[in-house]
Amino acid sequence: MSASPFPYRILIVEDEPSLRELGTMLLVAQGYEVRGAEDGFEGLAALKQSLPDIIISDLQMPNMNGFEFLSVVRRRFPTIRVIVISGEFSGLSVPQSVLADAFFPKGGYNAKELFQKIIDLLHELPTRPKIGKPSHAAVWVKNDRGTIAVTCSECLRTFPVTSVTKGVNETECDFCSSTVRFEIIGEHKAFKVPENLVSPAG
Ligand SMILES: [Zn+2]
Structure with missing residues (x-):
């Protein structure tokens, strides 16, 4: 249990209900206050209400996926610690320096390791040398999505854009x-971008 009368808050962003509920149950039992969101849009809505200390997010989710969600989070709320749990990557070739403070492969870790990582992140000094604040948000576009929507990192609202070019766009x-x-x-x-998931910082 947490020694503090004000428990640390954790936001779990995960589209699979059973995983979201399991994570919530385990973390509540550790003394954390936990909220769940089923995709990036819900995650942003939750952030508008109260800011968590830690975000645990999946990457592949419908509507707004984790890449988009976390790039907005990184820009708008750079102090929130982020843990990505995803089945997307097998190795550690994850762009964790940009997207997250920690990464766990789905099914490739145990609860104890996750708990320890949360404690480590909560005790980290406020300055995080490895994490930059990206100058822009990345948008992860899948072929099955007809339109491109971007999320404003100031007001957190999402709107469609009609024309984009390769590289950094401004609207x-x-x-x-x-x-x-x-x-x-x-x-x-309109084009294919190499599998470089990193949104360049600075
Ligand atoms: Zn705006």
Whole structure:
């Protein structure tokens, strides 16, 4: 149990209900206050209500996936620690320096390791030398998605864009007129981008 009267808060973003519930149950038993979200959109909605200390996120999710979600989180809430749990990568060739503070392959870790990582991240000094704040959010586009939507890292609202170019794009947020910079890092029917998932920092 947590010694603090104010438990640390954890947000779990995972589209598979059984995994979300299992994670919630295990972490509540450790004394954390846990919220669940089933995709990136729900995750952003949860962030608007209260900020967690730690986010645990899947990568492949419908609607807004983890790549998009975390790149917005990194830009807008750079102090929140992020753990990615995903079946997407087999090795450690994950762009963890940009997307996350820690990575666990789905099914390739045990609860004790996760608990220890959470404790380590919570005790880290406020400065995290390895984590940069990306200058723009990455957008992961799948072939089955007809339109490209970007999420404003200021107001956290999502709007469609009609034309994109390879590399970093700049557009004005439909809602708050902030400048939104983004880069397509997935596949789009107009072009194919190499499998480089890293949204360049700085
Ligand atoms: Zn905006």
